[in-house]
Amino acid sequence: MKKLINDPKNVVDEAARGIEAAHGDLVDVFYDPIYIVRKGAPVQGKVALVSGGGSGHEPLHGGFVGFGMLDAAVPGPVFTSPTPDPIVAATKAxxxxxxxxxxxxxxxxxxxxFETAADLASADDIEVRSVIINDDVAVKDSLYTAGRRGVAGTVLVEKIAGASAERLDDLExxxxxxxxxxDQTRSMGVALTPCVVPHAxxxxxxxxDDEIEIGIGIHGEPGRERIKLEPADAIVDRLLGPILEDLPFASGDKVLLFVNGMGGTPQIELYIVFRRAAExxxxxxVEVTRSLVGNFVTSLEMQGASITVLKLDDELTELWDAPVQTAALRWGR
Structure with missing residues (x-):
């Protein structure tokens, strides 16, 4: 294992301290328990957005804390959910x-x-709602889920719902x-290599060396099939076919096309994938009217990519275009 780390037990804490040092103008970081909040939180009269999960998917979620997106992110250990305590603390904060x-x-x-944390926060008279992200079309159930997995579509939910909250829409x-x-987002990914969890x-x-996994999860969960390596266009076709069939998408639709890297994939390859998907x-x-390309929901150093397609309408397009200022996503300010 070659990684730029010190003690594997301190990876999440030291990364959080790096976020604090690099982006102290955008966020505040708390350590006992650990969570990240938007600078100046709470914003009175505004619905607050809280997300989180296992670390190792950076910039998700801490990189998306700030104006127009999340109010708080709760990082768990690598590939392991945070416990209810920091989720409750972040919710209250x-x-x-x-x-x-x-x-x-x-x-x-x-x-x-998160369900336990919501119950505890509700006991303190905080009204909490939850949305479960399940955009992955690859498999219905996995080692980690009942139903479909939540993957790169999470970023789109956080951005668009964050814009709604920023304009002071009510909780409903x-x-x-x-x-x-x-409901209007579908995703599917591919892995070219595995990743190494620091403590493992x-x-x-x-x-x-000549194999890839079609439909991989962001923790390395199995996908639909393991096949021999193919040219990029053939791989894109394998990913995009199930996505387009599942919603289904149809001629005349306007969409946001999101090509996400899994952490170890060069940007040049992501643009090759985007080119074919757009074709x-x-x-x-189907008209691509909005786009996003880059490493936003990663799986440590895994080589691979995912394709996400969101069916847009005027409401969602306006909210996507609204200003955002976070460490990993920013425009319009």
């Missing part, structure tokens, strides 16, 4: 009196711990919009 929305990826530990409206984004010190799974969508009469 950002409650501005208008309620709190928990944005939760559909992994069993995340769902259970922000929750409706978050759920709408999730060895690859989380094995792939031969296929155009052939089907």
């Amino acid at each position: 950002v409650d501005g009196g208008a309620g709190v929305l928990h944005i939760v990826k559909n992994y069993t530990g995340d769902v259970l711990n 409206t922000v929750t409706r919009i978050a759920q709408k984004v999730n 010190g060895e690859p989380s799974f094995t792939l031969a 296929v969508l155009k052939e089907k009469g």
Whole structure:
């Protein structure tokens, strides 16, 4: 294992201290328990957005804390859900009196711990709603989930719901919009290599040099099939086909196309993937009106990518375009 770390037990804490040092103008970081909040939180009269989950997916979620997106992020150990205590602490820290929305990826530990935290916060008279993200079309159930997994579509939910909250929509409206984004988003990924969890010190799974895993999860969970390496266009077609069939997407639709790197994939390869995905969508009469390309929901150093397609309308497009200022996503300010 070659990693730029010190003690594997201190990876999350030291990374959080790095976030604090680099982005102290945007966030405040608390350590006992550990959570990250937007600078100046709570914002009175504004619905607060809280998300989180296992670390190792950076910049998700701490990189998306700030104006127009999350009010708080709760990092757990690498690939392991945070316990309810820091989720409750973060929820209380950002409650501005208008309620709190928990944005939760559909992994069993995340769902259970956020549910417990919501119950505890409600006992302190904080109104909490939750939206469960389950955009992955690859598999219905996995080692980590009941139902579909929450993957890169989480970023789109956080951005668009964050814009709704920033314009001071009420909790019911922000929750409706978050759920709408999730309902209209589909994703699927591929792994070219495994990743190494720091405390494990060895690859989380094995792939031969000429193999790839279609439909991989962001923790290295198995996908739909393991096949021999193919050219990029053929891989994109394998990913995009199930995505377009699942919603389904149709000629005349306007969409946001999001190509996400899994952590170890060069940007040049992500643009090759985006090019082919855009071609296929155009052939089907689907218009790409918004785009995002880069490493936003990673799996440590895994080589691979995911494709996410969100069906847009005027409401969602306006909220996507709204200003945002976070460490990992910013425009319009």
